[in-house]
Amino acid sequence: MMILASALVFAAAYLVNMFFITVLYHRGLAHGSVVLHPRARAWVVRYGSWVTGIDPKAWACMHRLHHEHSDTGLDPHSPVNLGVFGVMLGQLKSYERILAGLSRGNKKLNAVVSDLDFPISWVNRKKVWLLPYAIHLFVAVLLAVAFHSPILGAAYFLGMMSHPVQGFMVNAFAHRYGYRNHESADQSTNNTLVAWLAMGEGYQNNHHAHPESAKFSERWFEVDAGYGLCVAASKIGMVRFPKPGQRLPREECGFASVTTGPASASSTANARASFR
Ligand SMILES: [Zn+2]
Ligand SMILES: [Zn+2]
Secondary structure, three states, rough: OOHHHHHHHHHHHHHHHHHHHHHHHHHHHHHHOOOOOHHHHHHHHHHHHHHHHHHHHHHHHHHEEEEEEOOOOOOOOOOOHOOHHHHHHHHHHHHHHHHHHHOOOOOHHHOOOOOOOOOOOOOHHHHOOOHHHHHHHHHHHHHHHHOOOOHHHHHHHHHHHHHHHEEEEEEHHOOOOOOOOOOOOOOEEEEEHOOOOOOOOOEHHHHHHHHOOOOOOOOOOOOOHHHHHHHHHHOOOOEEEEOOHHOHHHHHHHHHHHOOOOOOOHHHHHHHOOOO
């Protein structure tokens, strides 16, 4: 019975973390392929770090750099440079470096996220980034004690703090193993197992070809559960799908290497307006 309860708690906590990362941080803040309702956006900016342990601005910055420099020497987490298993530590080091650069006011890094008109999170400004992890650990211990089940507590903690493992699966395996629907200069692949485990994020080849699309699946057998979460979130008004003219210009999302044409000033203004 407790094993089943632990599995359900893990699944629920994992879902919360994935929703934040794939819908709110990735498709929302980093790419603007869904537009967050202003209240939802303010909530994510304020509480995202507390829920996931990951800073929304630093995450978006690292991710845009990944798109711009995918699988080159400047990619923050490519298996081409780091090896598949080196991505685990490499992505953490890159994240820390980018977070430190943003907090120091590094001009180049801040330019990458110039449309994200909010500072890095309070926990990172105050250099207490461990606090969210400690709070989730405290909740996990409370659950374990209350229900006399260390497994239940571990399920909660590992589900809520699962992002490093999700990120590793996507960044390492979906840039090395899998099939390709699009020929591209990068090494992105569509990895079905990772896509299933990480709610569509494993379709990196599709996503690198069409980063402006909220939907990462393209072929009939590809299932993007993260897009399903976007649709569900749009039903309750938390996000909306932008009209073509309101999308973020590609070069503002770090897609300089794949830019198809210059964005007009008005499209930039529309995109920024749509985020307010
Ligand atoms: Zn990628
Ligand atoms: Zn992306």
